[in-house]
Amino acid sequence: MERVEVITGRRRRRRWSWADKQRIVAEASMPGVCASAVARRYDMQPQQLFQWRREVRESQGVHGTDRFAAVRLIAGHDAGRAHEPEHAAPDERQSAGTVEIRLDNGRVLRVLETIAxxxxMRLVAAVEQA
Structure with a gap:
């Protein structure tokens, strides 16, 4: 059985308060949550939700792609050792270390320490917008 919605009269645009917009954007930004599913739950287009997400970001003073990211360095179990042991053969390849970056939205990036x-910056921006 399909859902049928009968609209009578003139349908007006809904007016969302700023608090409602922030709450819905926060809900859609939770790790593992599909933004399109949140939009459907509130009977709105996903594009509207993504526009609100941009507005919320801009209201927090985030403009463009240049952004500050707080970084906390955590010493690993081999922090005291040199990167290349003296006894390593010249043809042995040492793997570069990885860096773990935890974003505000709860997602985690693991990248090689040699990344440009x-x-x-492009990777972080893409993951934050996803």
Whole structure:
């Protein structure tokens, strides 16, 4: 059985309060939550939700792709050792270390420590917008 919605009269645009917009954006930004599913739950288009997400970001003073990211360095179990042991053969390849970055939205990026800063910035921006 399909759902049928009968609209009588003139349908007006809904007016969402700023608090409602922030609450819905926060709900859609939770880890593992599908933004389109949240939009359907509130009977709105996903594009509207993504627009609200941009508005919320801009209201928090985040403009463009240049952003500050707080970083906390955590010493690993091998922090005291040198990167390359003296006894390593010249043809042995040492694997680069990985860096774990926890974003505000709860997602975690693991990248090689040799990643180019510009590539890392594009990656972080893409993951935050997803």
């Amino acid at each position: 800063p510009a590539a890392l």
